Amino acid sequence: MAVQTRAIKRRIKSVKNTRKITKAMELVAASKMRKAVSAVLASRPYAKLAWNTIQSIGHLTDTSLHPLLHRHRETTSVLLLLITSDRGLAGGFNTNVLRRTREAIKTLGDSVQVNAVCIGKRGADALKRLKVPVLASFLEITNNTKFEEVLPIGRMIVDEYTKGSFDKVVLAYTDFVSAVSQMPVILDFLPLSVETVKSVGQAQQAGHVDMKFTKASAYTFEPSPREVLDRILPRLVETMVYQAVLESAASEHSARMMAMRSASDAAGEMIDDLTFTFNQARQAGITQEIAEISSGKAALEG
Amino acid sequence: MKKLHLSIVTPERIVYEDEVDSVSVMTDMGEVTVLPDHIPLVANLRAGELTLRKDGATQYLVASTGFLEVRPGNKLIVLADTAERAEELELEKIEEARERARQLLEEKRHVDDVAFADAAAILERELARHRVAMKRKKYRDVGKTS
Numbered sequence: 001m002a003v004q005t006r007a008i009k010r011r012i013k014s015v016k017n018t019r020k021i022t023k024a025m026e027l028v029a030a031s032k033m034r035k036a037v038s039a040v041l042a043s044r045p046y047a048k049l050a051w052n053t054i055q056s057i058g059h060l061t062d063t064s065l066h067p068l069l070h071r072h073r074e075t076t077s078v079l080l081l082l083i084t085s086d087r088g089l090a091g092g093f094n095t096n097v098l099r100r101t102r103e104a105i106k107t108l109g110d111s112v113q114v115n116a117v118c119i120g121k122r123g124a125d126a127l128k129r130l131k132v133p134v135l136a137s138f139l140e141i142t143n144n145t146k147f148e149e150v151l152p153i154g155r156m157i158v159d160e161y162t163k164g165s166f167d168k169v170v171l172a173y174t175d176f177v178s179a180v181s182q183m184p185v186i187l188d189f190l191p192l193s194v195e196t197v198k199s200v201g202q203a204q205q206a207g208h209v210d211m212k213f214t215k216a217s218a219y220t221f222e223p224s225p226r227e228v229l230d231r232i233l234p235r236l237v238e239t240m241v242y243q244a245v246l247e248s249a250a251s252e253h254s255a256r257m258m259a260m261r262s263a264s265d266a267a268g269e270m271i272d273d274l275t276f277t278f279n280q281a282r283q284a285g286i287t288q289e290i291a292e293i294s295s296g297k298a299a300l301e302g
Numbered sequence: 303m304k305k306l307h308l309s310i311v312t313p314e315r316i317v318y319e320d321e322v323d324s325v326s327v328m329t330d331m332g333e334v335t336v337l338p339d340h341i342p343l344v345a346n347l348r349a350g351e352l353t354l355r356k357d358g359a360t361q362y363l364v365a366s367t368g369f370l371e372v373r374p375g376n377k378l379i380v381l382a383d384t385a386e387r388a389e390e391l392e393l394e395k396i397e398e399a400r401e402r403a404r405q406l407l408e409e410k411r412h413v414d415d416v417a418f419a420d421a422a423a424i425l426e427r428e429l430a431r432h433r434v435a436m437k438r439k440k441y442r443d444v445g446k447t448s
Contacts, residue, residue, distance in 0.1 A: 043313050043315075045309075046381060050369075052371075053344060053369060147383070219342040219344055222343065223330055228345070228369065235381075
């Protein structure tokens with residue numbers, strides 16, 4: 001009997017230690033999440049305003065002439081930009097976005113050549129397993145991201161696209177809706193379209209687009225609409241990549257926080273269960289010992 | 303009196319948002335001063351000083367490349383890659399950064415055009431920062447002596 005109680009005791013101790021770890025990870029994720037969420041919210045206005053500007057230009061010029069807006073007739077090669085986390089233990093965070101990515105690759109069919117650019121280690125590893133060629137992989141930038149750090153990624157995509165290496169750029173990332181809900185999203189990124197820009201960070205942006213006043217207003221351009229577009233479009237692409245990285249980081253930390261919270265809760269329940277079993281076993285031992293003593297005494301008296 | 307609603311936004315944050323009387327910024331075509339009732343305008347921004355006047359007081363900011371949009375309804379939007387208020391600038395750090403940018407420019411001069419252009423843009427930004435920081439220092443010192 002003593003052997004059994006000792007085993008249970010050891011088990012309780014180990015679960016308690018696990019709970020300590022998951023609790024600590026939950027707190028760390030929560031504080032990182034706060035930072036990431038405020039970064040997401042701070043960067044949303046820029047993308048929105050930049051797009052508004054493009055729309056007001058669009059009233060006056062033929063925007064379809066710009067290479068970043070021009071639609072290719074046939075799609076034979078696609079660049080996939082996949083944003084995941086560097087670390088695991090974030091619940092279904094990476095699994096969800098990877099599942100959506102696999103589905104998206106499948107729907108493109110065999111005739112389309114898919115190349116990938118990855119942000120985050122998990123995505124790069126998964127794509128290697130899927131035998132998708134990874135052109136570039138950026139690690140260790142999803143935490144506390146600065147705009148300058150994302151700039152080269154956006155620039156590379158714009159360069160490759162304008163060179164004509166790809167007909168389409170698809171973006172796969174996780175949109176941050178709230179601390180308890182994150183949505184994996186597959187987005188046709190380039191050529192740029194209204195839907196594209198609207199949907200990055202749509203959760204909190206919906207209903208903000210108010211374009212009434214730009215109608216029929218005569219805009220002056222300095223130096224020229226084309227030159228303004230040349231500057232603003234690549235910048236918008238970079239901003240959106242930045243935005244997607246931030247959304248993804250906020251989602252990652254929320255997902256990890258939730259996963260760790262439920263792990264801590266599960267550990268707590270397990271400890272309760274084990275303590276109950278332990279007490280039962282201990283009491284059974286005591287009862288048995290008393291029974292042995294009293295029966296021994298009864299035998300002597302008899 | 304009519305006011306101008308100014309927002310200065312960078313990808314990382316909203317730097318400034320308020321009603322002002324006038325704003326002067328550097329664009330590709332030279333310095334532009336925007337007053338209330340300006341016609342709608344979109345212009346490319348250059349790294350440089352941004353001066354805004356509000357109720358007789360003048361404030362200095364420094365912005366790097368980006369765009370400027372004047373919207374109907376007296377709205378002025380500045381979308382800059384980076385922007386700081388003069389109070390946030392630290393002269394020593396800027397001088398350091400300027401030297402680094404100069405060195406980078408020398409290194410890249412013979413490497414390739416893109417890197418050279420990048421380095422030149424960084425240097426331009428740091429020079430603009432330095433100018434604004436120096437100006438602010440001057441004003442601060444004047445304030446001390448009086």
